[in-house]
Every structure is written in C-alpha cells, then in structure tokens.
Amino acid sequence: MRYLLTFAILSLFLPIRLETSLVLLRPFELITSLALIIGLTTGRWRGLTFPVGFLLLLPFLVWHMVSAFSVDIENGLRELLQMSAVGAFAFVLAQEARRLDTRQIMNILLFGMVLTLAYTIAWHVDHGYSVGWKHLFDPRLVFTFLPIALAGLLLFASQSKRRNLWFAWVGLLPLLVLSGERKAFLIYFFLTAALLTRGRLAAMVPAIAAGFVGLLVLSTAIDNAYIEKQLQSMLDPLRMGQYEYLAANGKYAPGDTPSNVQRSFAFTLSKQLISQHPLMGVGTNKFKNIIDTEFRNLPDELRLGIHGEFQRILTENGIIGLSLYILIWVAAWVRLGRVLRLALFHELIGAAHARLLPLVVLVPCAFYVGTEASGTRAFVTLILVSLLPELTWYGLSFALHRARRSHPTSRFLGRALPGSAR
Incomplete structure (x- = not known):
C-alpha cells in the first residue's frame, strides 16, 4: 500500500493524461482507486479511523463541489469526480498513516523525482532548449518539489549521510537557475536560509537579505537574456505586468x-x-x-485561470470558501507544533527539528499553492498538509519502534533521533 500511495504522488509529475469531454484523467485516479479497492476488500482496515486532519478537509471539499454545481450541472459533475478522487486519496492516506515508514517513502519519492528531473532535462536539451526547461507542464513541477523532499531528508539524515545530501543540494542550484522555474528557485532559496540558520528566524532575515544581494550580482553576471530576465523578475516579485x-x-x-x-x-x-x-x-x-x-478577443496567454489558490478560492468560493481553506492551514501549523513539542519533550527529536519542520514543509507548500493554478496537485498538496501532524507523529513512532527492534538493549532509545541538532 505504501508503494501505491507513493506512486500515486509521483504520477502527478508524469506527462500522461487522457482528456475526455468531462474530465482530465491521469494515472493518479487509477492508482488511488486501486488502493481504495484493496483496502476495502482485503480487510486491511478493520477499524476505520477519521483523524482530525482528514475531517478538516471535508467542509472545504464539499463547499468547493457545491459551488461548482451553482455554475452548471456539467461543471458540478466534473468537480464531483475530481473531489471523489482526491477524497479517496485522503481517506486511504488517513487509514495508512499509522503503518507508513515515512523515511522509506521519502527515499522512493526522491528517487522518482530525480528520474523525472533527468528525463525533463534530457527532453529539453534534445529539443534544443539549453535553458528554460518549462515546456513539459507536468514534469517541470519536479523542480519545485524536489528541493522540499531533499530538505526533509537533510533535516532527519544521519551525520554520515548528510554530507552527500549537501553536495546534492549544492548541485541542484545551477539546474534550478537554468530551468527558469522561478517559484522553485525561491523555495530553494528560502529552504537554504532555513537549513543554514537551523530555523532561527532572527538569523534567517539577514541570510535572506544576503541572498538577494547575491541574486542581484548573479543576474548581472550571467550572459543569457532569458535567465537574466527570470532573475530580475524574482528581485521584484510584486511587480505586475501591464x-x-x-x-x-x-x-x-x-x-x-x-x-x-x-x-x-x-x-x-x-x-x-x-x-x-x-x-x-x-x-x-x-x-x-x-x-x-x-474577453474572447484577448491573446490566448491572458485567457487562463487564476494562478494562486488563495486568490482563486476567494474569487470563486467567496469568504466562506477561503475561511474553510485557511482553517486547514492554520490548524495544520498549530497541530504540528503540538506534535513537535510532545516529540521534543520525549527526546524523539532535537530543537532544530521542531523549528525547521514547519518551515521546510508548510511554508514552501503554501507558496506553491499560492502561485500555481488549481488542480489535482494543489488538492493533494492540501491533503498532505492537513494530515502532516498525523504523518509526523506516526513517522516518529515508527522510527522509534524500529530503533528498539534494532538495539533492544540500548539505554539511549529515548534520545533524539540520529542527525538531530539542538
């Protein structure tokens, strides 16, 4: 089941889709349906659980769907099918959360993202694009999520593995610059500051300021019009086009x-x-x-949907929809803080873990959904955010249980996990 859930997430980066007159189908829907059928028919879930993170999702998903029916029946049926798919994924993930080995899942996700990254770069180079690797819509998103996954591994890696991960982190920078994916670069930029300062906000401010100075120098030093334009636009992120x-x-x-x-x-x-x-x-x-x-007479590049879930929800679902949506994010931050404080009290993690995990996961995910068009990936991101407190607690418990089986006589099993930093 853990492989099905992992492959369902990875399938969102693949350029495989089937457009029908009603909905857009991806492997995600097929894999999620298979996981749901297996779970329900094999007796795997003898006692169903409905954690808080899952229940908080329901009001917003229902309101989103009801709002779709207010437009017309076909639109409502389309959203009903999409909400059924993402709702099924949330349900399966909620049932499996206590069984998941999050470290193994992160390793599989990272491996799959690296393969997707290699394919994306190879495709663009083969088609004559030395920079601006954004012509494959689905695979290009790996530039955004790979830094988040790699930062998560860096956070909990042992000392022996951390050096290699830092080499990989540094090697990712030129690829992001060449890709021209601005949101990916800004997420990488923020995560670098967070990791180097161990999540101390007072130290992150000057680190981010120094980074912007370095970005300014880089934008003037690179002799490529496309990359220079992308970097300049990041230096003035609030600038709106005419x-x-x-x-x-x-x-x-x-x-x-x-x-x-x-x-x-x-x-x-x-x-x-x-x-x-x-x-x-x-x-x-x-x-x-x-x-x-x-606005039929406008150029095609202007006649697109809203790129940003917070703006889209306020526009299409109103204050009610936005309130339900923001509640999920606020609750995830508060509940994750409680989980981390409890884990810190029992010495399952270090203080740096408790400071960094919300910054490494929640902030980049909020930035992503705030700048990306709506769709299945935005909803799956929301599901992972809402269930993050449960996944974190069960993941730490799983790691502790595994450590006890590996070292049954050790008297340090209550200490912080390997790689923790105070």
Missing part, C-alpha cells in the same frame, strides 16, 4: 513577461468579481468561463 499595454499595442511592454501580464489581468478581474460576490464567490471554475465569454 496588460493594458499588450491589449492596446499588441506586444508586451519592455521588461514584461507573459506570466506577469496574465497575473496582472487576473488580479484586476478578481478584484472586480470579489467586490460583486464577496460571501459565496462566483462559483468554482466560473472565472475561466467569464474570460472565455467576455
């Missing part, structure tokens, strides 16, 4: 990028729709329908 200039002149303003212009247009339209429908929103997926019907 979509009015594009609509009036048929070309982008100097220094603008298609993504910045699209975000500017989407933000302006969102503000208008939010002011008109603040409480319940316009309805799930209605934003794209409005663009397709009322």
Whole structure:
C-alpha cells in the first residue's frame, strides 16, 4: 500500500493524461482507486479511523463541489469526480498513516523525482532548449518539489549521510537557475536560509537579505537574456505586468513577461468579481468561463485561470470558501507544533527539528499553492498538509519502534533521533 500511495504522488509529475469531454484523467485516479479497492476488500482496515486532519478537509471539499454545481450541472459533475478522487486519496492516506515508514517513502519519492528531473532535462536539451526547461507542464513541477523532499531528508539524515545530501543540494542550484522555474528557485532559496540558520528566524532575515544581494550580482553576471530576465523578475516579485499595454499595442511592454501580464489581468478581474460576490464567490471554475465569454478577443496567454489558490478560492468560493481553506492551514501549523513539542519533550527529536519542520514543509507548500493554478496537485498538496501532524507523529513512532527492534538493549532509545541538532 505504501508503494501505491507513493506512486500515486509521483504520477502527478508524469506527462500522461487522457482528456475526455468531462474530465482530465491521469494515472493518479487509477492508482488511488486501486488502493481504495484493496483496502476495502482485503480487510486491511478493520477499524476505520477519521483523524482530525482528514475531517478538516471535508467542509472545504464539499463547499468547493457545491459551488461548482451553482455554475452548471456539467461543471458540478466534473468537480464531483475530481473531489471523489482526491477524497479517496485522503481517506486511504488517513487509514495508512499509522503503518507508513515515512523515511522509506521519502527515499522512493526522491528517487522518482530525480528520474523525472533527468528525463525533463534530457527532453529539453534534445529539443534544443539549453535553458528554460518549462515546456513539459507536468514534469517541470519536479523542480519545485524536489528541493522540499531533499530538505526533509537533510533535516532527519544521519551525520554520515548528510554530507552527500549537501553536495546534492549544492548541485541542484545551477539546474534550478537554468530551468527558469522561478517559484522553485525561491523555495530553494528560502529552504537554504532555513537549513543554514537551523530555523532561527532572527538569523534567517539577514541570510535572506544576503541572498538577494547575491541574486542581484548573479543576474548581472550571467550572459543569457532569458535567465537574466527570470532573475530580475524574482528581485521584484510584486511587480505586475501591464496588460493594458499588450491589449492596446499588441506586444508586451519592455521588461514584461507573459506570466506577469496574465497575473496582472487576473488580479484586476478578481478584484472586480470579489467586490460583486464577496460571501459565496462566483462559483468554482466560473472565472475561466467569464474570460472565455467576455474577453474572447484577448491573446490566448491572458485567457487562463487564476494562478494562486488563495486568490482563486476567494474569487470563486467567496469568504466562506477561503475561511474553510485557511482553517486547514492554520490548524495544520498549530497541530504540528503540538506534535513537535510532545516529540521534543520525549527526546524523539532535537530543537532544530521542531523549528525547521514547519518551515521546510508548510511554508514552501503554501507558496506553491499560492502561485500555481488549481488542480489535482494543489488538492493533494492540501491533503498532505492537513494530515502532516498525523504523518509526523506516526513517522516518529515508527522510527522509534524500529530503533528498539534494532538495539533492544540500548539505554539511549529515548534520545533524539540520529542527525538531530539542538
């Protein structure tokens, strides 16, 4: 079952999809359905569990689906099928959480991501792209999630393995620069500051400031127009593109990028729709329908959905939907803090673990869903975030149980796990 869950996550990075008239199908739905059938028919789950992390997901998923039906029946059925798939994944993960060896799963995920990364780079180089490796939509997301997985392993790695992981971490930097995937670079940048300062916020601020200075120097030193433009856009992350200039002149303003212009247009339209429908929103997926019907003459690169779940949910699901969504994130942070304090009290982890884990997982995931278009990956990320406290506690308990079986006579089994740093 652990392999099915791991492969389900890895399948979200594969460029394998089947577009039907109603829904977009990926291997994720097939693997999740198989895991659900096996669990229900083999008696594996004799006593079903409904942890807090799973229950917190239900109100938002239901509201998201009801909001979709308010647009039209076909849209509602589409979201019903998607919510059924992601809900089944959440249910299977909730039942299996106490049995999962999180370290083994992370190793498999990391190996699968490295293979996907190698395939993505090889494909782009073979097609003549020496930089800007973003033409494969699904595989390119590995640039974003590989740093998170690698940072998680660095956090809990033993001293003997940590050096090799740091070499891999440094080697990842030039690949991210060449990829042009800005959100991946910023996540890597933040995680580097967090790891080097051991999660001490007072030390992270000057580290991040020094990093931006280094980014400025790098942007002026690199002799490549594309990479220089990507780095410059990261130095001014709040800058919005001029979509009015594009609509009036048929070309982008100097220094603008298609993504910045699209975000500017989407933000302006969102503000208008939010002011008109603040409480319940316009309805799930209605934003794209409005663009397709009322802005047909705009360039295709502007007629896209909202890239950012917080903005999309407020626009389409209103204050009610956003409140339910934010509740999941706040509850995950608070509940994870309690789990880590309990683990620290019992000396299962060190103080650095307790400081770093929320920063390594929750902050990058929030940044990802806040800058990426909605879809199955955004919902799976939300599920992993909501169940993170349960996965963390069971993972630490599993590691302790394994240590006791390996060293039954040791009197240090209550100490922090290997690799912990105070």
